[in-house]
Amino acid sequence: QSNVTIRFPVEYAANFSAGLADQDFVKRIEEISKGHIKVRFAPNGSMYKGNELVQAMLRGDAEMTTLVPAYWTSIAPKVQLFDLPYAFPDYETFDRVASNKAFVSKVFGEAEAKGAKVLGLLVNCYILPGTRSRQLVEPKDFSGLKLRGVGKVNSTTMKVLGANAVSINITEMPAALQQGLVDGMQTLMDAYVEYKFYDNIKYVTDAHYQLIYYPWTVNAKWFNGLSAADQALVQQAVDDAILANRQRVIKIAADATNVMKAKGVSIVKLSAQQEKAWQDATAPVWKQLEADLGKEIIDEFKAVRAVR
Amino acid sequence: MNREKDYKMNDDEIVIPRRHTFEEWVAAFGMFLMLVLVCVEITKREFFNSSFLWSEEVARYLMIWSIYFGASAAVASGSHLRIDMLIDMVSSRVRRLLDIFAQFWVCAFSLAITYAGYHYVEDSFTQGFVSADSNLPLQMGWIQLVIPVTFALSAFHALRQLSKLVATDRASPKEI
Amino acid sequence: MAFAVLLFILLLILLTGVPIAYAIGGIAVLGNQWFDATSFTRLAETQFSSVNSFVIMAIPFFILAGNVMLKGQMARSLFEFMVSLTRGITGGAAIGATGACAIFGALTGSSAAAASALAPVVVPELERHGYPRGFACGLIAAGGTLGIMIPPSVVFVVYGSLTSTSVATLFLAGVIPGLFLAALLALTSYGMAKRYGYGDTQPLQLREIWRAFKVAMPSMLMPVVVLGGIYSGKFTPTEAAAVSVVYSVIVTKYVYKTLKWSDLPDIFIDSAKSSAVVLIILAASLGVGLLASFLGAADQLTTFLISFNLSAWQFLLAVNVILLILGCFFDGFTLLVLLTPLLLPSLKALDISLIHFAIILTANIEIAAITPPVGFNLFVISGITKVGLTEVARGVLPFAITLLVGLFILTYVPSLSLMLTK
Numbered sequence: 068q069s070n071v072t073i074r075f076p077v078e079y080a081a082n083f084s085a086g087l088a089d090q091d092f093v094k095r096i097e098e099i100s101k102g103h104i105k106v107r108f109a110p111n112g113s114m115y116k117g118n119e120l121v122q123a124m125l126r127g128d129a130e131m132t133t134l135v136p137a138y139w140t141s142i143a144p145k146v147q148l149f150d151l152p153y154a155f156p157d158y159e160t161f162d163r164v165a166s167n168k169a170f171v172s173k174v175f176g177e178a179e180a181k182g183a184k185v186l187g188l189l190v191n192c193y194i195l196p197g198t199r200s201r202q203l204v205e206p207k208d209f210s211g212l213k214l215r216g217v218g219k220v221n222s223t224t225m226k227v228l229g230a231n232a233v234s235i236n237i238t239e240m241p242a243a244l245q246q247g248l249v250d251g252m253q254t255l256m257d258a259y260v261e262y263k264f265y266d267n268i269k270y271v272t273d274a275h276y277q278l279i280y281y282p283w284t285v286n287a288k289w290f291n292g293l294s295a296a297d298q299a300l301v302q303q304a305v306d307d308a309i310l311a312n313r314q315r316v317i318k319i320a321a322d323a324t325n326v327m328k329a330k331g332v333s334i335v336k337l338s339a340q341q342e343k344a345w346q347d348a349t350a351p352v353w354k355q356l357e358a359d360l361g362k363e364i365i366d367e368f369k370a371v372r373a374v375r
Numbered sequence: 376m377n378r379e380k381d382y383k384m385n386d387d388e389i390v391i392p393r394r395h396t397f398e399e400w401v402a403a404f405g406m407f408l409m410l411v412l413v414c415v416e417i418t419k420r421e422f423f424n425s426s427f428l429w430s431e432e433v434a435r436y437l438m439i440w441s442i443y444f445g446a447s448a449a450v451a452s453g454s455h456l457r458i459d460m461l462i463d464m465v466s467s468r469v470r471r472l473l474d475i476f477a478q479f480w481v482c483a484f485s486l487a488i489t490y491a492g493y494h495y496v497e498d499s500f501t502q503g504f505v506s507a508d509s510n511l512p513l514q515m516g517w518i519q520l521v522i523p524v525t526f527a528l529s530a531f532h533a534l535r536q537l538s539k540l541v542a543t544d545r546a547s548p549k550e551i
Numbered sequence: 552m553a554f555a556v557l558l559f560i561l562l563l564i565l566l567t568g569v570p571i572a573y574a575i576g577g578i579a580v581l582g583n584q585w586f587d588a589t590s591f592t593r594l595a596e597t598q599f600s601s602v603n604s605f606v607i608m609a610i611p612f613f614i615l616a617g618n619v620m621l622k623g624q625m626a627r628s629l630f631e632f633m634v635s636l637t638r639g640i641t642g643g644a645a646i647g648a649t650g651a652c653a654i655f656g657a658l659t660g661s662s663a664a665a666a667s668a669l670a671p672v673v674v675p676e677l678e679r680h681g682y683p684r685g686f687a688c689g690l691i692a693a694g695g696t697l698g699i700m701i702p703p704s705v706v707f708v709v710y711g712s713l714t715s716t717s718v719a720t721l722f723l724a725g726v727i728p729g730l731f732l733a734a735l736l737a738l739t740s741y742g743m744a745k746r747y748g749y750g751d752t753q754p755l756q757l758r759e760i761w762r763a764f765k766v767a768m769p770s771m772l773m774p775v776v777v778l779g780g781i782y783s784g785k786f787t788p789t790e791a792a793a794v795s796v797v798y799s800v801i802v803t804k805y806v807y808k809t810l811k812w813s814d815l816p817d818i819f820i821d822s823a824k825s826s827a828v829v830l831i832i833l834a835a836s837l838g839v840g841l842l843a844s845f846l847g848a849a850d851q852l853t854t855f856l857i858s859f860n861l862s863a864w865q866f867l868l869a870v871n872v873i874l875l876i877l878g879c880f881f882d883g884f885t886l887l888v889l890l891t892p893l894l895l896p897s898l899k900a901l902d903i904s905l906i907h908f909a910i911i912l913t914a915n916i917e918i919a920a921i922t923p924p925v926g927f928n929l930f931v932i933s934g935i936t937k938v939g940l941t942e943v944a945r946g947v948l949p950f951a952i953t954l955l956v957g958l959f960i961l962t963y964v965p966s967l968s969l970m971l972t973k
């Protein structure tokens with residue numbers, strides 16, 4: 068049995084929630100393969116950043132990556148579906164869609180045609196809007212705010228709500244918030260803590276309009292070249308890491324929420340009615356994407372979401 | 376930073392208008408456009424509270440074009456930064472050999488990146504890469520094309536200087 | 552170890568006079584092929600993505616603004632105003648020149664820009680006031696380096712992008728160390744003038760101060776607009792750099808009337824080439840950086856340092872000594888882009904503030920610009936004033952020692968760097 072080395076670069080830090088899942092995978096695969104599958108895990112964007120990760124993996128410079136879907140949208144526009152506001156209003160909906168492998172393959176079809184293979188979707192938590200001075204309770208509260216956007220569909224969502232999505236480098240965000248260059252941002256609860264955004268953010272709204280996940284991808288040519296047994300081992304380790312991650316991220320988010328509260332940040336809870344109002348207000352984004360992607364795929368997505 | 380090579384600082388001298396190369400104009404024009412873009416963006420945000428999602432990205436690409444056309448122009452005019460401590464001390468014969476080595480190195484490296492850049496751009500076109508940052512309907516390959524193109528130009532400039540150096544009579548080494 | 556060998560080969564190649572960017576890039580290519588680190592295509596990709604950054608865009612803008620200020624002779628008004636204030640004291644003109652360096656440092660982002668703008672004005676004036684030529688050249692060479700410590704600064708822009716630190720915070724951190732070093736340089740000028748009897752003194756004239764102030768005013772307002780804009784949340788450091796271009800064009804064209812529209816094409820071409828020359832070094836260094844991380848060089852360095860049980864202060868002492876030695880031979884920008892990624896894990900392991908280290912590194916880069924044999928400001932000053940390199944280097948010595956003292960104080964009194972950022 069020949070040894071296999073997986074080069075596995077990612078953009079985020081190893082101690083970030085997705086990084087923990089990646090490390091969990093590394094541990095699992097080395098264990099169940101009894102050491103004949105090794106992983107060179109390279110966190111922090113130390114080898115590649117952003118789009119480079121996609122290209123490096125397709126080129127075969129890396130075998131595996133878990134990357135925010137925004138970068139995949141640049142070669143596979145249908146991936147934008149999952150960024151639609153309230154695409155996944157709860158985890159159950161996400162699980163239903165993620166477990167429909169045929170549909171996931173279809174959404175990532177353009178990426179797969181170009182040499183990627185999606186082994187699973189590593190789910191995290193919702194990105195939550197946080198603001199310096201204004202509570203976001205109703206859709207109209209967004210009006211006129213400058214917020215850091217995350218991806219194309221998200222920016223459209225902000226626009227539909229009357230806010231402006233601006234693109235600012237994450238490292239400039241603490242200063243930009245402090246100086247009022249932006250009014251707020253959207254990120255995961257643990258990122259609020261990690262970057263100490265609580266120094267400048269007063270309110271975070273626990274809204275469920277965009278669930279963050281990372282497609283767990285491999286270079287298809289490499290994967291198909293593995294023995295069937297190795298393929299099964301890799302798939303198994305990915306599946307297990309994704310499953311274990313699910314419990315962990317919820318705990319991480321809960322811990323981060325407590326830190327935020329302790330730092331004096333108000334966590335705004337939305338009632339079912341208020342959340343419905345956000346959902347209605349952002350519905351036009353679906354129509355706009357329909358114009359780009361066609362009605363058929365949107366309808367199929369809706370159907371897949373609804374299947375119980 | 377390489378001003379002293381391009382300009383005569385002395386006011387008394389008659390300033391002969393420098394003939395600018397095509398690459399210099401591209402570099403300067405890219406810089407000008409990126410300045411305009413950033414200023415428009417500030418104005419739009421401050422006074423109209425709105426923002427083009429694509430402007431940051433386009434400004435970045437203009438900078439990259441400006442840098443690489445500027446770098447290629449600098450190969451032609453010999454204005455790249457280098458450590459000339461040693462080469463100023465050696466005999467003119469050794470100096471000529473070192474200059475040949477330097478131009479050869481620049482040429483070889485530039486050819487290597489031209490080749491790598493060709494594949495880089497080709498990959499992007501085959502994969503159909505578009506911008507991930509905004510709605511810019513633009514194939515990234517067109518932007519990335521600057522790499523193989525300007526490195527090919529750099530290789531050409533270095534090769535020309537190399538041939539000049541080799542052709543120069545040993546007795547009178549010419550400044551490159 | 553393998554990486555150390557590569558760096559040594561790089562040093563040899565650099566000494567043969569191969570342009571820095573191409574030497575670094577070539578080593579990246581050779582190392583990559585030798586160690587089979589990544590695909591060949593990746594080498595072209597690094598050239599593109601290393602400069603694909605909005606933050607980096609501040610550098611061409613600062614260079615452009617510096618060239619506009621140079622062409623529009625903005626330095627003269629600042630110098631005349633500062634001297635009108637200090638001419639009553641011993642060494643007044645020299646102290647005024649240091650002040651002009653500090654203010655000009657707040658206008659421009661690079662040390663060569665500050666030195667080249669001030670030298671043509673200040674060196675002849677100081678000579679006229681009875682200072683030796685070498686002293687005057689040395690003072691401006693050293694004073695010019697304040698341009699990278701006092702915000703805005705291209706060094707902070709690059710450091711910020713290499714370490715994911717906020718550029719705005721770095722700018723703020725540079726204020727006190729910059730003013731502190733300016734004060735030390737002024738003190739040295741004063742001491743030397745007193746000891747060797749340099750220079751003249753003239754009575755203060757309020758009317759003269761007022762006249763000079765009115766002329767200098769539009770120039771001095773620039774940091775207010777640019778830095779004020781950053782800290783009041785009007786714009787990011789990159790946008791501030793763009794604003795400084797527009798501001799300096801307006802002032803030199805409409806207030807001083809020293810700039811003609813027809814000057815602009817040359818200014819743009821010159822600036823684009825200067826920016827390219829600097830940024831392509833940054834672009835090439837990413838390839839070497841990736842090789843370093845492929846070979847685990849930074850981690851090995853950290854392990855190596857930890858094996859000595861170095862405490863933070865010993866580590867900083869060692870780093871300073873190494874930087875000072877390397878700074879004699881390399882230009883500061885190359886040091887910055889090659890060493891920062893290499894040192895980053897050690898800094899984290901020893902819990903050294905990245906902001907504080909930015910100040911230490913910048914002070915070292917300042918010194919590197921004025922230490923022979925390779926000192927960029929020495930070349931600039933010698934080129935502009937036509938004073939021999941040796942005379943400039945001799946003149947700069949007392950000021951280099953001053954900056955060295957400043958460096959050690961900044962290293963061991965971190966609060967000077969961190970005070971404003973808290």
Ligand code: NA
Nearest residue numbers: 656698701703
């Ligand atoms: Na400055």
Ligand code: NA
Nearest residue numbers: 878879919925
């Ligand atoms: Na030096």
